[in-house]
Amino acid sequence: MIKKQLLRAAAFVLLAAMMLGLIGSALCRPASAMSALYNEPEDSLDVIVVGGSHVNSGVVPAILWDEYGISAHNVFGWDQTIWVGYHFIKETFRTQSPQVVVVDLYGMCYNNSIEPARKVDELNYDNNYLLRPGLNQLELWLSAALVGEDRRNPLSFLPMVRFHSRWKNAGAAFQEELDTLPVAAHTKGFSVLGQVSPHTRVEWDPALPAAAPYEGCERYLNKIVDYVQAQGAQLVFTMLPYECQPTEPAIFNWLQQYADSHSIPFLNYCGPMADEIGLDYSRHLADFEHLNHYGAQLVTRHLGDYLAGHYSFPAREAHHNLAQLDADAQKTLRLLAVNDMPDNLTDFAAWCSQHPGTRVFVSASKNTYISPEVAAMLQPLGLAGFGEGQAYYAVWADGTAEQALGSEAKRLDLTIGQFEIALDGEGNIAANDRLIRQGSGVQIMLYDDLLEKPTFHTDVHPMTGALNWADCYFA
Amino acid sequence: MFFTSLSFLLYLVAGVLVYWLLPHKVRWWFLLAFSIVYYYSIGKKLIVFVALAAGVTWAAGLALEKLLAGEKAALAKAKADGADRAARSAVKAKWLVRRRLVIAGFVAIVLGMLLFFKFYNMFAQLMQAYFTLPLWKRAMPLGISFYTLMLVSYVMDVHTGRIKAEHNPFKVALFTIWFPQVIQGPIGRWGQLAPELFGEKKFDYDRFVLGWQRMLWGYFRKLVVADRFSILVNTVFDNHTEYSGFVVLFATFFYVVQLYCDFAGGIDIALGAAELFGVKMAENFNLPFASQSVSEFWRRWHITLGSFLRDHIFYPLTLSKPFAKLGKALQKPFGRNIAKMLPGYLAMFILWFCSGVWHGEGWHYVAYGMYHGTLIVMGMCAEQVSPKVYAKLGIAADSKSLALFRTLRTCVLVGIGEIIFRAETTAAAMQMLRSAVTVWNPWVLFDGTLLTLGLDGADLTVGLLATIVVFAASSLSKRCESPLREVIYRQELPIRWFILLLGIAVVCIFGVYGPAYDATPFVYYQF
Structure with a gap:
């Protein structure tokens, strides 16, 4: 009798656990950082670049493929700590056999950098859910709970516990989150940062006494070295450029000593190497800790030279996913190419002619006042006759009006490539696929045929014609 | 390792598995170890105070038992020696004094610890004008208010001969630190709890499952209702000067729901967890919001505290010689009937004063106690005349509308009391009460103001639906x-x-x- 009752109880517990597991995974915050890696065909990568957001914005795998024939992928997670990096490397080796593992060592500055350690831990907890369920993920949870400063009960990482409050995001808001994932698969873990933010490089003395990093970092760096060597792969350390803190150069020196003692190359782009590659902190940073895409291209080319010069990779044609690699690289390179947006209407007309494959959507709200000069500038964009109290829109492709210039006094649904946009009859953008832009006045949105997505949008200053672009990469 | x-x-699952695999004789030892680990995980080193209280109680129980035996022997000897009634009374009185000395010692230590932890800092601050006393900067032992009352009831029951003293100090220790009740009750009695803890039990699957169900219901009340509303309640009560009128009334309604679901939910978890070990504990709630009077409310809310206060304060006071003397002295000026009742009213006020003080430092707790004491005494007075009033007005005493009116009236009166209870100070409570009745702003219920109090529309909807479920379930259990x-x-x-699974x-x-x-x-952890 008791046996039967216990079996029944066990069945109920199992059922409840399955139900909670399913609900937990459904409520889990969607993230794309590792999903792109999971989509890579097995054994298709020559190099992986492991690190945090510095890697995400600082290394362009498309350039490594296009110029060096190296199939690479950035294995990153926001603010990735070294112990999270270790588990990401292990996860990668489940399906890939890269010859070279490039590890960016910014995570070694944990507890010595500008970011408080507990904040880094809190951000990293989201990285726990980037891995597929399995032993490695459980190990990551344990590492996350036991290594950092912010010790948490590993049970608090159960998706049900961590994400249950997201029930409010169900439905439309949930879909919106899915639509705004930051990394497209073709970029292979790279995100374009277009802005230029001038900063100063911190000069540091290589003779500065070395300072040991956080204990957990050293322990997990050793684990990475042991693991990668056990897999028969080569390690390369990097320190991608950022405006470092006064406490950090001493750690760099420790890292240099560590790399030397383990015979691992260390490309420290925060040091004099930045000058060697022509990195200019006044032009190549998007903010104090991330490269913009100009800086990323410089660093990637140097890294590509180094990898191609020191290791032998399979020939380009030997890659079994050659066509996909080419297509993905072209898309990412296109992203880089369409990034220099002019800041006024006159130059914008010229820009359009230099970038075939871009469709330009222009709309103007009814009764929007603009100066005659700006009205004249808008003429080449199909808004002639503007200012008569009518709403206008136009879609241009390669210098030709693709959709008729119109002044509809009713809601209008347009399709630009694969992008849907609605005007409310007053010329205001009422809705579009991912709510990239709504509002009134004169507005421009660009749609790229190769990327099959909108790339930039701006409003037009009614008096000067000045443009204020924002990117749609995350849309 | 809180319940939530x-x-x-x-820990509970592991404990239950081990418990039922152990032979009967060692099970209570396991419960003791299990409870100690549980308490230590929350209370840390303050566990020494629990141990001290349990040790003193055990010793007091033994001493009282010895004195009772001594008294019995002395009385038997006196009877054998042919002593008259007066002589035997003298013997009794002599032994009673000795027992009272033991009780005084016990009270000085155990109740002294409670008073020290609850009021020492308040006392030190009051005395600051005259001399400086160092403040006690550490927390007070968790559950001290609850286990102290349990130990007092144990000693008093030994003293009155209701129960026999326990000779094994570890059994007294388990009674003190029994994990489901040590932190927020219910306030168990030795006579009821000891057989459950130490008696032989067989695994009862039905009871086991019902225990889990009760815990689930407790978690629903605590996590879905109480903790959700606590966000809104804290916003209003912690910034009470910024809110008035219907916002205060709204927050008060939610506080009443929060307090009920928090406390009753915690008790459900405690009773459910105890049932997993085959231990049945005293019930603490019985549909309090179905009460038709404040006194009935208190017979249905925190039942174990009410019965403790009744047995150890109210009855001893009303049966004491000074109160008997007082009754006699009042006969002349007030007449026999009133003189009979006045000492009872006085005892009631003392009981409610103690109840207020028990809740902690702060005059608002005393005001809360006195408020309820006043309501109950007024209710007792009204009971004398209400049948006549109903008869004159032609209202049937058992009519449904009257019952509904009385229930609503009780809820409103209790709600006013909860403002006093929850407010930071008595002055804050008065300010909130004043602003609740003097400001007329019903539009805040519809203009989105309620959504600025920390809960958005979705949370508020879930909370309200869950509240309906809680009260519908209570009503359904009553019907079934x-x-x-x-x-x-x-x-x-x-x-x-x-x-x-849905739950x-x-x-x-x-x-x-x-x-x-x-x-x-x-909420009751702090007491």
């Missing part, structure tokens, strides 16, 4: 004349599992817990 943590649930969990347990397996899903999804929320401790 996952660690507690895992058995707890809802038993009604569910009698259903066919698929229906039963569906309801339980688990609702608690897990809509519960206020985990990193997205700050954990809200049980």
